[in-house]
Amino acid sequence: MQGGGGGVEQQPMQMVLRVKHPTSSSALGGDEEEAGEGSSRSALSVFKAKEEQIERRKMEVREKVFAHLGRVEEESKRLAFIRQELEGMADPTRKEVESIRKRIDTVNRQLKPLGKSCVKKERMRMKKLEELNKTVDSLY
Numbered sequence: 001m002q003g004g005g006g007g008v009e010q011q012p013m014q015m016v017l018r019v020k021h022p023t024s025s026s027a028l029g030g031d032e033e034e035a036g037e038g039s040s041r042s043a044l045s046v047f048k049a050k051e052e053q054i055e056r057r058k059m060e061v062r063e064k065v066f067a068h069l070g071r072v073e074e075e076s077k078r079l080a081f082i083r084q085e086l087e088g089m090a091d092p093t094r095k096e097v098e099s100i101r102k103r104i105d106t107v108n109r110q111l112k113p114l115g116k117s118c119v120k121k122e123r124m125r126m127k128k129l130e131e132l133n134k135t136v137d138s139l140y
Protein backbone atom coordinates (compact mmCIF):
# COMPACT_ATOMS: atom_id res chain seq x y z
CA MET A 1 0.00 0.00 0.00
CA GLN A 2 1.39 3.01 -1.12
CA GLY A 3 0.86 6.17 0.60
CA GLY A 4 0.09 8.82 -1.62
CA GLY A 5 -3.12 10.29 -2.26
CA GLY A 6 -6.34 9.85 -0.64
CA GLY A 7 -6.20 6.68 1.36
CA VAL A 8 -8.30 4.56 -1.04
CA GLU A 9 -6.71 1.44 -2.19
CA GLN A 10 -7.07 0.44 -5.77
CA GLN A 11 -7.09 -3.05 -6.89
CA PRO A 12 -6.47 -3.95 -10.45
CA MET A 13 -9.61 -4.66 -12.38
CA GLN A 14 -9.80 -8.06 -13.96
CA MET A 15 -11.75 -8.65 -17.12
CA VAL A 16 -12.66 -12.01 -18.41
CA LEU A 17 -12.83 -12.23 -22.14
CA ARG A 18 -14.26 -15.17 -23.94
CA VAL A 19 -12.46 -15.92 -27.09
CA LYS A 20 -14.08 -17.88 -29.83
CA HIS A 21 -12.20 -20.75 -31.26
CA PRO A 22 -11.14 -19.94 -34.80
CA THR A 23 -12.86 -23.06 -36.20
CA SER A 24 -16.32 -22.17 -34.96
CA SER A 25 -18.10 -20.18 -37.56
CA SER A 26 -21.51 -19.85 -35.98
CA ALA A 27 -23.17 -16.50 -35.73
CA LEU A 28 -24.47 -17.45 -32.30
CA GLY A 29 -22.60 -16.79 -29.19
CA GLY A 30 -20.43 -19.51 -27.66
CA ASP A 31 -22.83 -20.53 -24.90
CA GLU A 32 -25.80 -20.61 -27.22
CA GLU A 33 -23.90 -22.73 -29.74
CA GLU A 34 -22.83 -25.22 -27.09
CA ALA A 35 -26.37 -25.39 -25.74
CA GLY A 36 -27.70 -26.00 -29.26
CA GLU A 37 -25.16 -28.73 -29.91
CA GLY A 38 -25.86 -30.28 -26.51
CA SER A 39 -29.58 -30.36 -27.08
CA SER A 40 -29.18 -31.81 -30.56
CA ARG A 41 -26.75 -34.37 -29.18
CA SER A 42 -29.19 -35.31 -26.41
CA ALA A 43 -32.05 -35.46 -28.93
CA LEU A 44 -29.91 -37.68 -31.13
CA SER A 45 -29.02 -39.94 -28.20
CA VAL A 46 -32.68 -40.10 -27.16
CA PHE A 47 -33.62 -40.97 -30.73
CA LYS A 48 -30.94 -43.67 -30.89
CA ALA A 49 -32.04 -45.07 -27.53
CA LYS A 50 -35.66 -45.20 -28.73
CA GLU A 51 -34.54 -46.82 -31.97
CA GLU A 52 -32.57 -49.45 -30.04
CA GLN A 53 -35.55 -50.04 -27.74
CA ILE A 54 -37.83 -50.49 -30.76
CA GLU A 55 -35.33 -52.89 -32.30
CA ARG A 56 -35.10 -54.91 -29.06
CA ARG A 57 -38.90 -55.03 -28.80
CA LYS A 58 -39.11 -56.08 -32.45
CA MET A 59 -36.67 -58.92 -31.82
CA GLU A 60 -38.62 -60.01 -28.71
CA VAL A 61 -41.87 -60.07 -30.66
CA ARG A 62 -40.20 -61.96 -33.51
CA GLU A 63 -38.83 -64.55 -31.05
CA LYS A 64 -42.26 -64.94 -29.44
CA VAL A 65 -43.92 -65.34 -32.84
CA PHE A 66 -41.40 -67.95 -33.94
CA ALA A 67 -41.77 -69.81 -30.64
CA HIS A 68 -45.55 -69.75 -31.04
CA LEU A 69 -45.22 -70.87 -34.64
CA GLY A 70 -43.00 -73.76 -33.52
CA ARG A 71 -45.63 -74.83 -30.98
CA VAL A 72 -48.33 -74.62 -33.64
CA GLU A 73 -46.28 -76.80 -35.99
CA GLU A 74 -45.69 -79.36 -33.21
CA GLU A 75 -49.40 -79.47 -32.39
CA SER A 76 -50.38 -79.85 -36.04
CA LYS A 77 -47.91 -82.75 -36.36
CA ARG A 78 -49.40 -84.28 -33.23
CA LEU A 79 -52.92 -83.90 -34.63
CA ALA A 80 -51.85 -85.51 -37.91
CA PHE A 81 -50.37 -88.43 -35.96
CA ILE A 82 -53.56 -88.83 -33.91
CA ARG A 83 -55.64 -88.68 -37.10
CA GLN A 84 -53.50 -91.47 -38.60
CA GLU A 85 -53.94 -93.55 -35.46
CA LEU A 86 -57.71 -93.06 -35.57
CA GLU A 87 -57.81 -94.04 -39.24
CA GLY A 88 -55.69 -97.07 -38.39
CA MET A 89 -58.14 -97.99 -35.67
CA ALA A 90 -61.11 -97.45 -37.97
CA ASP A 91 -59.56 -99.45 -40.82
CA PRO A 92 -59.41 -102.76 -38.92
CA THR A 93 -63.02 -102.28 -37.95
CA ARG A 94 -63.91 -101.63 -41.57
CA LYS A 95 -61.89 -104.62 -42.65
CA GLU A 96 -63.58 -106.78 -40.04
CA VAL A 97 -67.00 -105.58 -41.17
CA GLU A 98 -66.10 -106.27 -44.78
CA SER A 99 -64.89 -109.78 -43.98
CA ILE A 100 -68.04 -110.49 -41.95
CA ARG A 101 -70.20 -109.26 -44.84
CA LYS A 102 -68.30 -111.50 -47.22
CA ARG A 103 -68.87 -114.47 -44.92
CA ILE A 104 -72.57 -113.63 -44.68
CA ASP A 105 -72.79 -113.40 -48.47
CA THR A 106 -71.02 -116.75 -48.80
CA VAL A 107 -73.36 -118.40 -46.29
CA ASN A 108 -76.38 -116.85 -48.03
CA ARG A 109 -75.18 -118.25 -51.36
CA GLN A 110 -74.82 -121.66 -49.76
CA LEU A 111 -78.24 -121.42 -48.09
CA LYS A 112 -80.16 -120.47 -51.25
CA PRO A 113 -79.92 -123.88 -52.86
CA LEU A 114 -80.65 -125.55 -49.52
CA GLY A 115 -83.66 -123.32 -49.05
CA LYS A 116 -84.93 -124.16 -52.53
CA SER A 117 -84.51 -127.87 -51.95
CA CYS A 118 -86.32 -127.56 -48.59
CA VAL A 119 -89.20 -125.73 -50.27
CA LYS A 120 -89.36 -128.44 -52.93
CA LYS A 121 -89.38 -131.17 -50.29
CA GLU A 122 -92.08 -129.38 -48.32
CA ARG A 123 -94.19 -129.00 -51.42
CA MET A 124 -93.78 -132.68 -52.15
CA ARG A 125 -94.75 -133.56 -48.60
CA MET A 126 -97.78 -131.29 -48.82
CA LYS A 127 -98.83 -132.98 -52.04
CA LYS A 128 -98.37 -136.38 -50.46
CA LEU A 129 -100.34 -135.26 -47.39
CA GLU A 130 -103.11 -133.90 -49.59
CA GLU A 131 -103.22 -137.17 -51.54
CA LEU A 132 -103.24 -139.12 -48.33
CA ASN A 133 -106.03 -136.91 -47.01
CA LYS A 134 -108.05 -137.55 -50.19
CA THR A 135 -107.59 -141.26 -49.89
CA VAL A 136 -108.59 -141.20 -46.23
CA ASP A 137 -111.69 -139.11 -47.09
CA SER A 138 -112.59 -141.54 -49.83
CA LEU A 139 -112.43 -144.43 -47.42
CA TYR A 140 -115.04 -142.96 -45.11
